[in-house]
């Protein structure tokens with residue numbers, strides 16, 4: 325029987341298990357990436373594993389998130405990552421070189437290989453036919469050490485693209501359409517594989533906009549074929565030798581098929597406060613805007629910024645709008661500087677930011693109170709932009725640019741001029757901001773400034789787990805709720821005790837104090853708990869605060885793995901209606917937990933306050949079970965060493 329692209333890559337990298345959807349498999353990882361806000365933890369964990377040098381084909385450490393440097397903390401993290409990378413055999417992409425996903429696509433991604441990254445948008449490289457997966461830092465550290473990465477073999481969803489996009493309808497509109505149809509939890513346990521005649525009309529960066537935002541579906545990853553367009557892209561990046569063709573077999577089968585007719589697609593927007601709250605712009609009505617932000621790993625390629633420059637050329641940004649633009653990489657910035665497009669952007673009134681994540685992760689450019697911000701980014705969760713009362717709409721670069729001139733959200737098709745941008749035959753390749761690792765790491769001293777604190781570890785599981793319900797939250801709680809990130813907090817990603825004061829504060833400001841007063845406890849949540857980023861801080865900080873179990877209706881994939889790794893029990897209500905009967909401060913207790921875990925996936929918990937019992941599901945693999953008993957992955961690695 326024929327194979328699809330996902331099966332081909334998984335098959336070629338399979339170390340353990342069988343490709344039966346839902347069953348655990350271990351895969352070999354060829355490449356890893358980290359960024360600075362998850363990187364410090366990943367490298368502290370790598371150091372704790374006691375290996376001398378990474379065992380991957382290529383590992384890259386990027387600095388792109390924490391760039392404000394209001395004080396010494398960010399610079400400390402940068403220095404630590406630079407020195408640890410140099411020692412352990414990891415390439416170091418210096419601050420200013422660009423956003424990890426954009427740079428990885430340009431300079432390192434290889435069709436048919438696997439990439440594991442400590443960032444949820446690692447699937448961006450799926451745009452050139454890589455199987456690229458986001459994970460917690462510890463899983464990435466293990467992969468750097470040569471260990472397999474374990475996931476449940478995914479179902480594969482085929483999104484068939486037919487036809488061709490009309491002018492001013494963008495790749496962003498394709499992924500917004502997929503989000504509209506599947507929702508933010510529609511991709512859990514699935515890989516989204518794009519095929520169809522429409523694929524050939526999409527450039528690699530456009531494909532990557534789509535695979536990037538597959539993270540918002542909760543998907544394991546998303547992938548495109550590697551075709552002639554991919555070859556041309558790699559050739560223009562002066563690395564044609566990295567290309568190989570990769571297509572689904574003619575008779576490949578899929579678990580689900582979705583068809584999108586590109587000719588029929590219209591410009592779309594994701595309305596506040598969820599990436600799946602998607603509507604046609606023509607149906608939204610007039611919305612006056614205060615800010616437009618263009619950039620992020622979703623939409624900051626050369627092609628994106630050239631289109632924006634063409635729209636803005638000779639115009640002026642509306643007086644009520646602040647327009648900020650962050651090019652995705654030094655390569656992009658260089659090219660638009662060299663061809664004059666940067667001057668067009670500046671003349672129109674754009675505020676140019678350095679190549680990095682910037683406003684996407686709340687590092688500056690927080691909008692005014694109650695403001696409306698249009699962003700070409702991938703997430704519009706409440707408060708993520710840095711202003712709790714602001715509302716963020718997610719749109720394409722075309723929509724963002726035309727709207728910035730008009731002062732209101734508009735259908736970009738009102739712009740009459742042609743903005744077609746050809747892919748360059750040759751990108752401005754210059755890797756002088758990428759530092760290769762030292763030949764001999766033994767000579768390198770790792771520098772750890774005072775902001776870098778040890779990470780918390782858990783105890784082996786006892787016989788009984790008990791505690792009060794510290795908080796009860798609803799559906800779709802994001803890691804931005806659990807462990808917020810913004811300009812004030814991001815500098816403290818290496819300082820768990822500091823971050824602990826902010827855990828779950830957007831849901832309830834009393835949470836950290838409650839956890840301390842009760843010596844830890846239990847969190848209750850709804851569906852898709854922990855969606856969004858890969859930050860393991862959303863597990864390490866609750867661990868530090870003494871959280872022993874999280875009981876929910878369902879989990880997002882990466883967060884569940886991070887809880888497991890930290891030694892916190894990720895439990896799911898066997899009967900979702902039991903959620904309704906638990907209150908904050910109820911006293912819960914699980915007896916004989918170790919025996920219960922060994923006996924099967926259903927365990928019983930008592931609610932001592934309400935005098936009731938519930939069944940909880942912890943379907944876990946043998947490996948996960950060992951990890952829970954040991955009190956987390958690091959403990960398990962130590963005991964197995």
Ligand code: MIC
Nearest residue numbers: 361362443444445857858859
């Ligand atoms: C994000 O977009 O939320 C981040 C910041 O890139 C995170 C990683 C992090 O929290 O450091 C992600 O997407 O994984």
Ligand code: SF4
Nearest residue numbers: 445620621681684685
């Ligand atoms: Fe950076 Fe934003 Fe992309 Fe996260 S989503 S990697 S913060 S640009």
